Amino acid sequence: MNASTFFKTENAERYLGTLCKHFGHKVPVTHDTGSGRIELPFGHCALTADETGLSLTATASDLPQLDKTIEVISSHLDRFAFRENPQLDWQVTPT
Incomplete structure (x- = not known):
């Protein structure tokens, strides 16, 4: 399963x-410049940056793991931004 957002x-x-x-x-x-990928034990998140903002796509095998991936990435972005x-x-x- 995938979930995407744009900041x-x-x-x-x-x-x-x-x-x-x-x-x-x-x-x-x-x-790398403009992109990254974070491999969590329960899912991963692909990130892409450009002049308009940050695109994030989380992927996991099922909804509970996807929700956990989203929560971890979102909470950290909230803290940093x-x-x-x-x-x-x-x-x-x-998917």
């Missing part, structure tokens, strides 16, 4: 880097 911000690259660096101490992460108060509207699509 409109001028600081997308910075948040992408901060998320990848933070999770890189705990789980496998890949990070607290000045912008991200309002993420995740759209779930079955």
Whole structure:
């Protein structure tokens, strides 16, 4: 299952880097300019940054694991981007 959201911000690259660096101490992460992937034990999240904002796509094998992946990524982005108060509207699509 997949879920996607978009966070409109001028600081997308910075948040992408901060998320990848933070999770890189705990789980496998890949990070290049403009993109990253965080591999959590219960799912993963692909991130893409451009001048308009940060795109996030979470993937997991079932809805409970997808919900957990979304919660972990969202809570960390909320913490790192607290000045912008991200309002993420995740759209779930079955795979």
